[in-house]
Amino acid sequence: MHPNNDKTWHDWRWQIRHAIRSLDRDFCVLFGLDFQRIDAVQRRYPVFLTPYAAAQLTPCSPEDPINRQMLPHPDELREEPGIGPDPFSETGGAACCFGLKQRFPDRVLVMASAACAMRCRHCTRKGLLAQAEVIRTPEQLRTAIEWVSAHPRVREILISGGDPLLLSDAKLLAIVRAFAALPQIDAVRIGTRVLSTLPMRITPRLATALGKFKKVWINTQFNHVRELTPEACAACARLVEAGIPVSNQSVLLKGVNDTVEALFDLCAGLQRNRVRPYYVFLCDPVSGIAPYRVPLRAAKALERELVIRLGGLAMPRFVADIPGAPRKTPI
Template identity: 35%
Template sequence: MSVYLQHEEVQLEQNKRMIALKRARELKSRISGYLSNKANIPNGFEVQGEYNRAKDKLMKFFQAGEEQWNDWHWQMANRIRDARVLSQLVDLDPEEINAIERVGRQYRWAVSPYYMALAMAGGVKGPIWLQAVPSIEEIKDCSGLEDPMGEEFTSPAPGITRRYPDRLIINVTNQCAMYCRHCQRRRNIGEIDVHKPRKVLEAALQYVRENEEIRDVLITGGDALLLPDKQIDWLLSELDNIPHVEIKRIGTRTPVTMPQRITPELCAILESHPPIYINSQFNHPLEVTPEAKKACDMLVKAGVVLGNQAVLLKNINNNPDVMKRLNQSLLQIRVRPYYIFHAKAVKGTRHFITGVDEGITIMDQLRGYTSGLAVPTYIINAPNGYGKTPVLPQYIIENKNNHVTLRTWEKRIIPYNVKGKP
């Protein structure tokens, strides 16, 4: 090779490198805003000092030790559900106490000590507090519906909700470790915790047996993991014995609100009934704590596949940077972001509902700006039980005769021939 050609090749490589470095600077500039804001969006690992101080205060109040704190039965028995008790843990003025009591007379509330410690760490009126503690806005809402999903009209058998051709829900309990203020089934909470009677579960199982197209069963509530271990084992065994049921799913928020529920005994049961998929509901980075990680690690080691179904909530996570931090934190504890649900128009929850444009903006700021694993699907549930509808930013500007005009994640408008021809 001549000296001239060698020089040309060196010059070509240098030009390529200069182009690549310029592009790298462009990409870096696109994430600089998030990186500078990230410090203002801590996850649960980064508030351990505040959490531990709140935990110590709660343990002292309940005269409990570490062993009791780590016992999920103790957590359930000592849920905070009284405004006067709450006021002994957190400074509340009389008006705030009165508001909580007024709401509590209409809508039940209860918070596990673990989640209350996290709410205290995040601050009064912070994103965890707002999910857990009643707000006067709940009883000002006269526009919502008790059952916007029309579940009462999509229940062909006791305990069953069916919206799709090949899958259905078995609702097993109204009990939760914490009654989320944005709950879609708050009409079912009632005044006492009630698991579905055995006869209801047997009727639901019989419906599954009689309908061979059902290959996917979701066990939910309430919180499905608040059933006793033996009942969970029995229910999963019954589903295992139905030949056409291919997978079982469990809906639970216990990894978020009471990770102590994830015990070695429970994990041994889940491990014996593969394949099992669990979707939880982490809504804010503060919920991703060392305790939540420990629970998720145990579930993963038991062979459970973990996903997350966040709900888009005003003043909690309706911000692209918050949602990005949440999803990236979830991947670090091996939970795959699956859905972002647009909040349903449930009576008493109007103050949580955002505009759809906010959800689209969040999706626009996730795609391309973070790994695809951290990009869930934004979903609006069609009213009256007609199912999940994905909502996406507009990426196809024109589609005509194999020629597509694309809008990329950087908002570049680019022509594309689907057959690769000029």
């Protein structure tokens, strides 16, 4: 069912309200999944599928690249030696102040939302979002602004979560406005996956409002060319035409985009939509994502082949985020 002519379909709040939060036996049968094994996974790592997301799924195809990103995999519960739930100390680690973390001298991460429009199966913050310290009150925001003002080396703000675009326009714009108003800040980067998971969230009004700051950059995440649906392409266009640079950070995922053809189609599709293919990340050393990990050797071979086929503007950098490293590490 795709009520494309129904106004509610294009209402992002309606999409969130009608999300599937648990898979039942009938759903698993339809999608070729073993209910008992999937149920054990979803109890630990929940599911969240909007009607928009569910409409992208293919029945009886657990290995479909879109299904793999959205539906639980039994091997998510497989333990991997030396891999834990929080390698970057995102919970309980040293914070600058509530909701503000700094890994690099010129940038800070602002945790603005613990919610997402999808529970991506390969998420690096999987299992951590419920405990995330998220800025919710005007006092917390004021304290964060004061901290940044007192640290003039900080010139870039990364607003992330969860997905900050799950906030209301008013809350999101208040956060962006507060940081963008600091003269030391050159860029307010928003990390969001709604372009691929909930594109109707990018309303013309929101895109225009964000563009007016003239400091906002959007980093998003498409992992497969099929995520570039007509709705997603239209959402990208609204941002680009509002003057906002949009870049893509894919995750290299087994069974999703771990072939040269899949990466080529994705990068070419992004470029066609004026979205810059920026990074391809190796999966982080986080527990719960064993079925998606691509070995380093295979990633290097993919990068070598892709660079031959893609022009520089469409070629992403292959990097790994290594705990304790001073920057993203080229593979």
